[in-house]
Amino acid sequence: MQKAQINGSALIKMLLPKLESSMYKGQNGKILVIGGSKEYTGAPYYAGVSSLKAGGDIAHIICPEEASIPIKSYSPELIVHPCLNDIQETLKWMDACTSVVIGPGLGREEKLGQTLNEIIDKVQDNKQLKLVGDADFLWFISQSSHKFVIQEQIKQLGKQVILTPNIVEFQRFMHHEYNIKEYQKLELEFFESNRNTCGILDNDEVINKEVAQLSRAFNNCIILKKGVVDIITDGVTSYYVATEGSLKRCGGQGDILSGVLGAFVNYSENLPSDQFEQSQKSLLSVVAASHATRLISYAGYLDKTISLTAPDIINNMSQVTPVLANHVFLSDLLDSGVLFILTKKSNFKSQPSIHLFNNVQWDTAGQERYRTITNAYYRGADGIILVFDLYKRDSFNNLHSWLKEVEKHAKNDVHIIIIGNKADKEEPAEVTEADMQKFTADTGIQIYTASAKSGKNGLIKCQRKLIWVEQCWKSKKNERKQACEAKGEQRSHY
Numbered sequence: 210m211q212k213a214q215i216n217g218s219a220l221i222k223m224l225l226p227k228l229e230s231s232m233y234k235g236q237n238g239k240i241l242v243i244g245g246s247k248e249y250t251g252a253p254y255y256a257g258v259s260s261l262k263a264g265g266d267i268a269h270i271i272c273p274e275e276a277s278i279p280i281k282s283y284s285p286e287l288i289v290h291p292c293l294n295d296i297q298e299t300l301k302w303m304d305a306c307t308s309v310v311i312g313p314g315l316g317r318e319e320k321l322g323q324t325l326n327e328i329i330d331k332v333q334d335n336k337q338l339k340l341v342g343d344a345d346f347l348w349f350i351s352q353s354s355h356k357f358v359i360q361e362q363i364k365q366l367g368k369q370v371i372l373t374p375n376i377v378e379f380q381r382f383m384h385h386e387y388n389i390k391e392y393q394k395l396e397l398e399f400f401e402s403n404r405n406t407c408g409i410l411d412n413d414e415v416i417n418k419e420v421a422q423l424s425r426a427f428n429n430c431i432i433l434k435k436g437v438v439d440i441i442t443d444g445v446t447s448y449y450v451a452t453e454g455s456l457k458r459c460g461g462q463g464d465i466l467s468g469v470l471g472a473f474v475n476y477s478e479n480l481p482s483d484q485f486e487q488s489q490k491s492l493l494s495v496v497a498a499s500h501a502t503r504l505i506s507y508a509g510y511l512d513k514t515i516s517l518t519a520p521d522i523i524n525n526m527s528q529v530t531p532v533l534a535n536h537v538f539l540s541d542l543l544d545s546g547v548l549f550i551l552t553k554k555s556n557f558k559s560q561p562s563i564h565l566f567n568n569v570q571w572d573t574a575g576q577e578r579y580r581t582i583t584n585a586y587y588r589g590a591d592g593i594i595l596v597f598d599l600y601k602r603d604s605f606n607n608l609h610s611w612l613k614e615v616e617k618h619a620k621n622d623v624h625i626i627i628i629g630n631k632a633d634k635e636e637p638a639e640v641t642e643a644d645m646q647k648f649t650a651d652t653g654i655q656i657y658t659a660s661a662k663s664g665k666n667g668l669i670k671c672q673r674k675l676i677w678v679e680q681c682w683k684s685k686k687n688e689r690k691q692a693c694e695a696k697g698e699q700r701s702h703y
């Protein structure tokens with residue numbers, strides 16, 4: 210059954226801070242990552258750097274001595290304190306931060322239990338501080354000899370805590386038999402019916418029931434259960450995020466998510482109170498972090514496929530996050546008659562809510578010198594986007610000649626999308642609704658309106674990448690064929 214949906218990308222836009230010249234360093238979040246060990250130095254680095262790329266101003270890492278040099282050498286952006294064994298020093302740095310991510314690469318040495326007790330106590334003293342618990346921190350809560358003490362502490366904190374178990378970590382919380390394979394099958398079924406949507410989930414929905422129960426058992430702390438579908442719940446209200454993510458399951462993606470969360474939990478108050486209940490804001494910042502991380506991973510996956518590694522995803526964040534925040538619009542190139550040809554394989558069939566096309570090529574209408582180049586692109590394209598300017602009638606009239614080119618050169622099963630740009634403008638457009646309807650009746654191709662400037666209807670352009678959020682607009686060859694046949698026309702191409 211289809212679920213009540215929310216617009217994940219719009220949520221991110223509302224959540225991310227609007228940058229102003231009056232701001233000072235630290236206002237957009239000072240994130241403290243507590244983790245790292247002799248074996249694992251990548252995990253805290255991924256979390257720290259991701260928190261910065263997701264908007265945070267400053268990232269501190271507290272780690273043991275033996276992890277500090279490697280972490281420092283990965284990035285000068287991270288402020289690394291090798292003081293995990295010095296609890297007073299650790300607590301001091303907690304005072305200097307706005308959120309704490311604890312667990313990535315921490316290891317499971319029993320002696321750390323005492324340190325964790327004191328860290329959680331400190332969070333209790335500062336009600337503004339949010340605690341994101343991942344990886345080995347979850348192990349300490351569910352498996353260590355300190356677990357009962359830590360569980361009681363977590364209950365004291367309630368919604369100040371966000372726990373992010375993957376399926377194995379979640380299983381460790383379950384006292385009864387919990388069949389991972391069976392659960393994943395249910396998640397996959399859910400994903401297939403709700404692909405690329407985010408929405409509200411019933412507390413007794415089969416994939417959520419035990420997650421919501423666990424949250425309630427911990428006094429309604431927020432749980433983000435990662436998986437094929439991410440489930441976010443405080444035991445009262447639950448959401449799912451079925452945004453398409455990476456198919457390459459390389460290590461470190463959970464660390465990236467914990468870093469994004471470390472930043473995003475600082476922004477929950479940016480959500481407007483006239484639209485969101487106060488009690489929902491923290492939960493929704495977690496939904497936004499899940500959606501953003503999956504979008505970013507998907508973007509990385511389209512680029513690198515089987516070679517994807519965690520740093521590829523992190524590097525993509527500098528492209529995708531500002532776009533989601535509406536901070537970057539290079540709309541000039543989307544003027545009249547511009548033709549986009551997608552040369553990278555894109556997943557039109559699965560109705561993704563975001564397409565990120567690399568190597569988008571463009572040409573301006575009628576400029577002959579580009580024709581031979583673009584003819585080669587036609588052949589390689591899986592999808593073609595024709596963009597016209599709603600305020601320039603000529604650009605609309607040109608569509609027919611562009612379509613002829615497409616039909617002549619492109620693959621038979623190419624997907625064609627037509628977008629009327631500049632839909633952000635208030636004044637009446639030169640191309641009217643009736644014009645567009647007539648065009649659709651003639652060709653079988655639906656026209657969508659959008660604005661690359663304001664991001665209206667999800668068409669956003671960033672450098673040489675076109676990001677198309679939220680909607681899948683498509684017109685298949687057979688739909689065009691039916692429209693022509695209905696009018697008694699026969700064509701070799703549709």
Ligand SMILES: NC(=O)C1=CN([C@@H]2O[C@H](COP(=O)(O)OP(=O)(O)OC[C@H]3O[C@@H](n4cnc5c(N)ncnc54)[C@H](OP(=O)(O)O)[C@@H]3O)[C@@H](O)[C@H]2O)[C@@H](O)CC1
Binds near residue numbers: 251461
């Ligand atoms: N570069 C670095 O520094 C990185 C460091 N990291 C750090 O490593 C530490 C340990 O964390 P962890 O997640 O590897 O340990 P744990 O919870 O014991 O799970 C391990 C085993 O569980 C299974 N398994 C997992 N998922 C499953 C699934 N969906 N479905 C089914 N099975 C699944 C699978 O077992 P297998 O099937 O291979 O036997 C897997 O091998 C922690 O500190 C973390 O932060 C990582 O962040 C990565 C990058």
Ligand SMILES: Nc1ncnc2c1ncn2[C@@H]1O[C@H](COP(=O)(O)OP(=O)(O)OP(=O)(O)O)[C@@H](O)[C@H]1O
Binds near residue numbers: 376
């Ligand atoms: N099957 C999947 N398809 C798409 N995205 C997924 C899938 N499983 C997990 N994710 C996403 O990947 C991210 C990390 O989840 P994952 O389960 O890999 O965490 P993890 O095992 O803790 O990672 P790490 O390797 O850092 O320890 C989350 O954003 C989650 O939504």
